[in-house]
Amino acid sequence: MDAIYDTIENRYKVGLFESPTGTGKTLSVICSTMTWLRNYKRDHVFDIGADPDESSDDEPEWVKSAYRSSIVDKSKEKLKEFETHLDLVEKSHGGKMRAESAGKQKVKRRQIQQEDANFLPDDYHDTDSGSIEAQNVKLNREIESLMNHQVNQAKEYSCKTKIFFSSRTHSQLNQFSSQLRLTSFDASFDDMSERTKYLPIGSRKQLCINEKVSKRGDHSINDACIDLQKTKDGCSYLTKDQSLVNEFSDLSLSRIRDIEDLAILGTELHACPYYSVRQGLDSAEIVSLPYQLLFQKSSREAWGLDIKDAIVIIDEAHNVVDSITSLYAVKITISQLNKVIQSLKVYLSKFAKRLNSGNRINITKLTKICKVLAKFMELEQPSPGAEVKPEDIFENSTGDLVNIHKLDEYLTKSKIAYKIESYMEKTETEFSTTTPVLFEIAKFLRALTNPGKEGKFYWDKTGDEFELRYMLLDPSVIFNEIVTQARCVLLCGGTMEPMSDFSEFLIPQVARDQIKKFSCQHIIPESNLEVYTVDKWGNDSEFDFSFQKREDVSQIDRLGQFILQICQVVPHGIVVFFSSYNFLYKVVHQWQKTSTFQKISTLKTIFQEPTSSSHVDSVLSEYSNAINTSKRGAILFSVVGGKLSEGINFSDNLSRAVLMVGLPYPNAFSGEIVAKRAFIEAQVVEKGGTPQKAKECSNEYYENLCMRAINQSIGRCIRHANDYALIYLVDKRYKQPRIQNKLSQWVKNRLVFEGNIIGSSAKFFSNK
Template structure:
């Protein structure tokens, strides 16, 4: 669907943006609003460059639509109810409708008054923007060593208890029937503070990749204000009701929300989950005192009301639970019915077991996925699992320690199941021991062959998994071994065995994957060292896993700063969806064209060899040397910060080694590496190194540079002109890092970072895409044509993965309207139409502004860069 169709029929709306929105923001908000308004099964794929206020635009569009939808839905329900009872006496119908309006308004006013009082108190105690988690008690906080943002959210299923609704009383049977038809069945006394006025209303589920991105979204959520969700006809007599606070609730894992010291200090999320559920069992003497129950119902309601009143983040919920002495993880669920916006990380939304555990219902609700450029990888990561030979050895050793202590007490099913766990470990370990002798470093594993090892295929894997989960076997073994090793260390009798780690939980995750194998998944082996090897499960396609989200929600919006190219989302997330159900929009940037300079560098000069950093050609020493000279020239004319992205860590190491060598016939001081360091302070990202430390040093080197750009005219000036950062596409610097203003005056992308097509996982991915595409097309096309289209679909997927990574790196520069930067794409292939069409629209616009894109040489590029930054210096001088 094109942009004209997106905006057609959408009147000029007030999106209640806290600032005057730019044209591109209006375009984005109209597109998002239209997707939500069009109804069931709509998909929006929306791209708006980083720095254009995307999050705030999403908030304003979605909340404006939600409030309008609530008002419209209420008015329509009343009108339809009146029509249904046209044969009833008018006075009965009018009385019932009047009562319905009055009771809804009363409940709405009582709720708003209650929340308003809480907001006033919170504001008095502490300014909301300054509230952050306090670290006064290390034992009541989660473990200091944070795990990965994507992995820490994964949850086991929990049992949820839902409370039934009471029936209204005081009316005759006939009257109750009429009230039920009019929607008055639940409008009764509100002794327990139920959010009846919000019950069953549409909710917005907003998800992003990391905890920090969600926190940033919540800070944006606090900026705008929106009108009430009730029709004007109900509010016209109340002139004081001009706005209604946003009711927001963040959801998270126990690891971030548990306030029980004996549980939270376990550190490992699986161990925390197991211990938490164990402490809720009736046979447990030391039941958790913080879990909501009949005795602390009032505190639970206080928690709910405070959460809905204050736009909290996860840290605020943790502190609130600690203050009220009620579990934030469970108490937050009581706020779900009354919430309008619920924020949660990817895995809590994408994994059905996690949604079920938290009571999340997507049916009829809106899903907004931000930073959606990596949604396909996120789906795969949620369902991925792995186990290594060293972990299996450790698991077997831990099991032996446990059985030595408790073996005689194991009876019946426990004895049988523990023996089966040992047999599974031995079988997987035996297969991996043999696989160490395989010639290839990695490959696909036949699950049938794997399961024959030690006769694992004779075990009922489903029953075994259920036993491990229900008995908390992994938690008990790991907990006991940790305690035993701790005591041994205190007694000085500790052996050389490694400290306790959740390897049995890791094994359980792999067994679950092994038991749920489908045509979309594969098992791989990969050697990680001369004496260690691992098995891993990978989801080849996100289609089936994501379908439960796409088919349930009223509408799904995928939003990101660099969504281009779009084809993969439609082909692999929604392959069977009609075209009229999908809206794609790519917005421009908020900066004026004069603030962007885009160049493609195809060759060093007219007669020189072209730059092509393909795997076969990129090791050419002459080309590497010419690349260094080009970057040296760029550093001469570009002030402050220059960030260069390479295809991989290995190639970055190779280039730095080549630049560090002295040129033929030149003294050592003339090595390119030394010449670069004369121009700028040089920093580089290393695999496994600390990106924070490198970024801090890079920033300090730039900000400490004299800001008088007139000193940059002479290339022989020994004074360093800012800093140069050498990084990697897909590395830590290529996503989530803000190179705004002086930190990123120029971003250089070297080559196209195609994934390793010879790796086992990429071979399997491309074969799967080709086979499934062929299967889909063969019924409607001749076989040769269908086969060609299937092969092209696989090639497009491979190339799109590369270009998404490039586009994400480009997006590190230009972060606000007043920012300016140059983008240099070094490779002849960037000038081809096929690749150029996969760049974001605002970058393509910059290329068009620059005129010639084919065979652009170093001289042309340097002239363009020099003129661009000269104009910026002149503008800055005139402004001062």
């Protein structure tokens, strides 16, 4: 807590904080940042509330002192009024039993038959003030005016300096809300109490309560919402009753609510949570939001999020680089293009006579561009990672005559992708698809119009199909927008090592003396965790699971013998991580050819990670049940970076031992890795580095990807203060100091250099 408080107070630009799961990371972040904010508001109340036109340096000191006192008193009174107002609103809401009345209320809604007209875009004209875009802008302005209108004097309270907490998943944000409920803080002024004013915000998918819209996919839900607002009846939840919007806003701040609570509140009040929650943003002290709302400038602007001088907390920060990259990544395949071409053909033949010339012309242009892309992909025989220049795509074609900027503008304004996808979905033709292909094509064209030097088009391959991809190679460009505006950015996570990647690839623009690093030890007793590096077994032959040697049959057999002995001394559950599904299958196949697999199954019930996400829960349930109902326990063969290596906790008996087999380097020949390493090397040379230095930097990046995956996987086993487990790092390379130094501190500090691994393991559990 002290380290975080000092980082903010001493105006470090970025803080890197590693705190293992179970150490109270979230509560520490909440308490330190909220304590700082309340102190800051108390100490800077004059700066916040003063009007520079009402005070002068020429005035006597007693006048200035009286003025300062009046500002403090005025600010305190305003806050008191607001707190009292929220108390009354909360009490009134409970008394009225809105939930019950909302259940009884019958809202008449006409059932509107989905006619073909619903699939038609508005007439399109490039410069028509009455076009769909103009109407959307007008509608958004009306909504903004509605949300910003202030009715009550008590609503004038605002909190200028805020805390923004962002995490990757919905469940992590809900966990933050639940932790926040456990806290209370001293008020910004003496002699009063003050609640924590918190707002969770999210996407339409999380906040929309209109079933017509919320059932849509992630890509089309925004267009569906705008489309519904334009209909004669509009959306019944988007109320123009300002008092209802005020009530929703006040209730959302009156106590700590998570995103589901806001949806329930919206249903009770019959008010749209997605739009109504915005009115409370100005008064909120702390706002939680998913990565995509924070990392996309357009999303921040759409929500009116002002991060200037804010404290920005990013949880699970080991995901940040990948998350930013994936937000801006896009890929297309020939099969996708062919589906889109056929869909456009079907749509145009159906509606040609009902489309105005602007729509017909642009749909024809879109078809032409898709055909040019398909032809380019068919003619090429690329290697994964090979760069593609946008101008090469249109060489020897007339596709370059199409103004892609204008076409992109049409796709954005007309919502044609949503219209066509909706029509194909309704008709259920052979060209309809569960994936929003046309949205991907539109996103790809958008990347073509604004490639930028920080991004790159390149070839990749999945299975037998080639893909044309765009990847943001330098996420620091996006992240720097946040760092520049915020007072301080706190990057927090349970497994942040190796930390050097953050300095090199996420915040290279930040001076090193403006970065604070802190790594917290685990709260478990020293005796509750031991980490073994297993470099050899059996006939003293070394374990080397590098790509070239990992399929050696004798080595796989020795691994089986080692696991057999581990199964005899480790109680309950064991999780074994392999570098890939392919390697896991080959190991299991080899053990099945010998007696190893059968011998392991007599000691532990064997489970294997499924490749399908839909089967993960059932496998985990069966694994847990086998451990809880049988004395012999179970063993789970899993994959690093798979369905079970992140986000699922193997606490207590679910994992009394973790085995990491080899070092899980990603595929060195994948297009993404080849493109990224080439970019890193080019950047080093551009800054004056030698080719050798460039190669070292790209190798370091590649190795760090592997080590971060290791830290994330083995961190699954210790989840609270009383937990205990053993970790086995099975490969001779784990003996190297360079590799050990990239392990999480709490893992590295518990390395055991013991020859008799099985004997030490048995002793470890005999004392538990």
